[in-house]
Amino acid sequence: MADNNTAAPKTGWELEDWERALTIHVGAAWRCTRCKNLVMVTRGGVGVMELKCCGAPMERVAPAAEGEA
Numbered sequence: 001m002a003d004n005n006t007a008a009p010k011t012g013w014e015l016e017d018w019e020r021a022l023t024i025h026v027g028a029a030w031r032c033t034r035c036k037n038l039v040m041v042t043r044g045g046v047g048v049m050e051l052k053c054c055g056a057p058m059e060r061v062a063p064a065a066e067g068e069a
């Protein structure tokens with residue numbers, strides 16, 4: 001409706017690009033590089049995941065990594 005949002009910076013990203021980038025998928029996992037704690041998503045959603053453990057940001061782990069272990 002209101003189209004007066006011209007102050008928004010032009011990033012070239014469409015809404016669906018943002019949505020895809022911010023979608024948190026079930027099964028996605030994050031790992032603490034220090035204590036090896038693992039966090040896995042059991043309910044999906046859209047948002048920003050900023051998990052921290054041991055005072056450091058956790059690193060994203062690829063689900064079901066192929067050819068590993």
Ligand SMILES: [Zn+2]
Pocket residue numbers: 032033034035036037053054
């Ligand atoms: Zn930790």
